Structure formats: structure tokens, C-alpha cells
Amino acid sequence: MFTTSPPPETQVYDPAVLKTKLEAVQTEGKILEDVVEEVVRTCAIEGVVLSTAKSTRCRDGGTDRVDMKKLICTRGGGSRQLEHEARLDTEPGVIRRNRKGSARTGCQFEVSVRHAKSHPRPKITNMKLGHNHVVDRQAMAVKLRLAGKLTEEQRGQVEKMTSKGMKPKAVHEAIQALHEDSDIEINRRAVQNVAASVHGAEKPRDAADAYEEVMAVTADGGVCEIKMDDSGRLTHIWWQTREQVALWNRYRMPLGVLAVIDSEYRTRIVGQSITADTTTNTFVWMLKSALRSRGGKQPDIFIQDAEVAMTAAVREVFPDALARRCLWRLYQHIMKALAKDLGGQMKARPVPTEKAAPAAPAAGRR
Template identity: 20%
Template sequence: MHTSKFSTDEVFKSRQDLIDWVQKLGRSLGYIIVIKRSRKNRSGVMSKVILICDRGGKYRGTGSSSRHTGTKKMNCPFELVGKYSSMRECWTLKVICEKHNHEPAEDMEGHPYAMRLTENEVRLVEDLSRKNVKPRDILSTLKEQNPNNVSTLRTIYNARRKFWATEHEGRTQMQVVMSFLQEEGYMHEARTNKSNELEDLFFIHPISMEMWRAFPHVLLMDATYKTNRYKMPLLEIDGVTSTNMTFCIAFVFMNKEKEPNYTWALNCLKKTIDGYASPRVIITDRELALMKACTNVFPDAKQLLCRWHIYQSILRKCRPSITSHQSWNFFYKAWTSLVESQTEETYKFNLAQVEEILLEYQGVLDYLNEVA
């Protein structure tokens, strides 16, 4: 026995009210109802809407259309017609066929149509995205406002992508970045190759610029390789305040980790402070191309190796030779005192200690000599 749920004497104030009512009822029964066609009357006013099941329409196998919507068309006969009466100034609903040729969906979650955002929800996503709200938090806001919302994180990401695309219409990703840097007051410089592709990009935040001018004496440089989504090496240049706090000065995206790229980056950095001061100490991670570039651009600065990187290197090269845990601790203690020597005298004393320990480990001595 088939009971008619869609037959109604109800009248709707607008076409949208009618569609909302039908779709809501459809969803509660486990079906997605979509607009097949809308018609205008002779005066150009919307007067008719044909609503069908999303499984309606011709079955096209695994053709591109069904793959695109994620729904299989299977000629479901379900069909309703909404009509506008200009006499009564309202919309009414007529059932053409209320049967489906398939089972209702048990769970609407994950259904592409059910996940679609309403116009207001799209606006909310845009608004929150502009305020840098995280997608996860946007999603929970949506669900708070509308408990029936079955969107997933993917829905939010897609909505955002669409919105950024129109926002940045007609501009390349690079142009967007450049105008962002411009608008936010970053000091920046870029260079391109012959085919006008970006090679290197250097930028400093305005606050970093102030800090850099106040504390120009020590530079820390660290290149991270291929960790960002553009697979470009990123050089981070930090400074140190008088209270031993590190702060970020500049970032450089580089096309290659080669000496000319580093030299270009350091020259950009030098230009930003020329006439104020010059760094006196530069600490790097023993990246040879970078060290060479430092010598080119800041010949007067003393170059030191970062203690953390030295330790990593010692761990890698020396730990295998010093096998017992006790000997290693002993060596490491002596090594730390050596590194922390405050005067030349204590340095010499500590060095002698380390050398004595290492008499037993020729491989380690060779390595340390090589580093020094």
C-alpha cells in the first residue's frame, strides 16, 4: 500500500518555499529531490517547476556525468510539478509520480547533494574564511546553526576554493602573493628567469624590519629543504635580541640551494639595512653554499656554526665509534664544557680534556679535525 506524502492542499507563497518544502520532506524519506526544469509564463514570470528524484533521468552507465555528480541515474520515475496561479497569487503542488524504483538512502551524510551548502551558508563560509577561521571551526559553526547540516570538511574546502578562485579572478597565484606582500607593507623583492617564471622571492614583515634595524648584530640562518607544498627550499633568517631572544627577520623562497641564490638573498637583506649597521656574527648550519655567500656579502662578519647542528653532526659521526653509554656521556660532558668555554684559557684546558678522552677513538679525532 502506497500512501501519498506529497499530495497536499497546502499553498506556497513562493517558488522557493515550495521547493524547500518538497526537498525537506524528500530528505526525511531518504530521497534527494532536484529541479529538472523551470518555466516562465508569457509575461516572463516563473510559473512552473518540475521536480524529480536525483536518480531520475537517463542511465548513462559509468559516463562522465554520473561520475561528476557521484550519483547514478537510473530512470527513477518520481516527478512532481509546482505551478503558479496568478489568480490566487500562490504556488501549488501536483504529484505526477510518487514512486521510486530504488531504495531510499539510509544515511544522507556523504551524499553530494545533501552536503551542498545553502546560499547563506556559503556566505558564512566566505565571511569566516576572510577572518582566518579554521575549516574545522567553520564546520562546527555551520552545524550549530543548522543541526540538519550534513556537510563534511571536504564541503568547506571546496566552498573555500571556489570563493578564493573568484576572489583572485584572473590573477596568477604569484600575482596574488605579490599584491598581498604589497598591501601588507612587506619589504619584498623577487627575481624571475628568462621565461618570466619566479626564481627567488625575498620578504620581510614590517615589524621584523624594525627589530632587524634594532638588533643587526647576529644573524641565524637555516635552510629547510623541500618541506613546503611548492617544493621550493625556504631560507629563514633570524636575529637575536639583546636579551637572547630570537626573532624572525626574513624568509626567502629559492629556486635552488646554490651559492648565487644565497648571494642574491643576502644582498636583498643587506640592502634593507645598508647605512644602519652590518651583522658581526652569522650562524649557519654548515651549508657550504650559504657560508660562501655570507663571505661574499658580509665579508667582515664572523661565521659560526649552529651548536645544535654541530651536535647533530657529532651524534651522527662520533656516536657509532663511542659505543658504551658511559663513555659517550663522559665524552659529551667534556664536549659541552668545551663548547661553553667562556675564556680562551678554559677553552684550551677543556680542549685538552676532550683530546685525551678521544685518544682512544681515532675515528672521532679525525672527524673533529676535519670539522675544525
């Protein structure tokens, strides 16, 4: 087990070290998923973050007799966007595009876990363990991967305690005490997930899974930032896809948001716009499109701020809807008007915030 940090001079990625470790992974009596989990963990300790490239299942009655999972470095794998752009580049007269944003380096690292039905145990195969980029063991993604996953030993302990009736909180404390020398903080969520699986729950998706998906959609030049708490639990994710970054940089235009209040009083965004102007014509055009996608059914209520162009557009497109002003805006206008008349006589009182303002009566739809 990984308990103490190796001295700094050995903190360099060495394929041979990883190979030895992977060859030592026990596969006897294990299912494919467990071996994959151990491979992912073993690689993460060496600073390698993996993602699934291919996964095949032996279907009942199917012709394939092998369960297989191919794992690749997150820097590897084909990028459809970049392939597409490479094609564009070869066309005459096309200006070369900026590709610096992509995290993919075409890394060839891969490892597969196969389980042939005719064999008693899964096998770790096809190890191509070299990278064409620097491997950083201190990277956020690596820490997160390690924090989110328990070792096999820890998993066994959690399972045992849970099956004896211990509650997850107590199990977490016990596991922490048992492994207090460990370099890697034991994640409360990881303990809860293992405990839940003992009770027959499907493997819950943890933060590391979410992060993996976000990394995948942002690998081709998107933005992904994360924050973790002291125990290595993922607490914040902010991401923009490559397309979103392009939009964000390109349009200095007004943003419009169409939202509804659902049956549980939650605000749900149902449409958005970026437009060059905010004239009545523009609003009419937008609202007509919104009306079409609603099958031509008028909303009962439409709430907006006191914008002349929008008011005119709503009257034209939603003539049957009750037009209402946003109460928060109304408060602001009242305070402004009062301040004008009363001047210094008005006691300075903060304008109520959006939250503090009472909900508009019968707020149905915006």
C-alpha cells in the first residue's frame, strides 16, 4: 500500500515502475470492474489519469466471448473537433486555426483489462505505458482520483464494518483512524459509496465520475476548473466547452433569458438569446419563436422589467397573457422615485434584495 511519499528525486514517471505494479495487481476471483478500479488507482498513484476508450460486454447469446475495457491517458484519444479542423486546414485558402487550447497531445498510453469467458480471471493486457507529455503526480486530477477511491484493503474494511451494522459516519471515522499514517486523506464520500453498495445500492456516481465527464467534454480546448476541500472532496466545478469559450469571446451582445417557475417554485431557464440589439422587432422575433415551440399556446402570465420595447413585443405576441412587472424592479423604481422627491428627508434604507422581496402574487410563468 502507498503510505509514505517517495523522495522527490523518484517523483518522475517511470513506465517500468508502473508495469511492475500493474503486473502485481491481483485478479484471482475478481470481476472485471474491480480489476479496472485497481488499475485506475495504481495508475493514478503514478500520476496517470485514465479515461475509458472502449468497453465491450459479453452479451447473452452474443458472438463475443470477452468482456473488455480499454483505458487510455486523458491526453490521448482522437479529437473529432481537431480532426475536423485538420481537414479544413488542408483546403486551399483556409486560415489555420488556433489549436493551442486542446489538452490532448495524442498520447499513446493505454492499458486494457480483458476477461475471456473461458478464463477463470480477468487479465491486464496491452500495456503501452509511455507518455508524450510531462506526468504530474501533484495534479488536481490525480489527487482527486486518489481521494475519491479507496484501496482494496480499505474497501474490504468498509464492507466488513457496514455489514456488521456500523453507520457510514462511524465507519469513516474508524477507517480514518486505521489509516492515519496514509498520505492520502480518506474521502467521506468514497466510504459512503462503498457502504451503499453493501446495502445493495447500485454504485453511486461520485464526484470523480462527474469530473471525468467534464474533463472529457472540455479536453478539446474548453475550460475546466475545480476546487477541493481539505479532505480531497470535490466541492466546485466550473467548465465551459470549447464552443462556449468561443461564444463567450465573440459576442459582446445582450443576453436574454426566458425562465418559468415550475410546480415546485423553482426557476427553470427554458430559453436564452444573444442578440445584437434589444428593439421591439428583436423581442417580437424571439417571443414568436418561443410561442411556436410551445405549440402556439399563450402563457397565462408574463413577468418582465419595465422595458418599453419588451412591453410592446409582449402585447403583440402574447396578447392574452397577464403582463406583470417584476416586483423587485418595482421596489427599485419606487425607492428611486421617492428619493427624488424626498431627497435627504428619506431615511437611507437598503433596497430589498431579490430574495427578501415577497414573491409576486400568482407568479405563474415569466
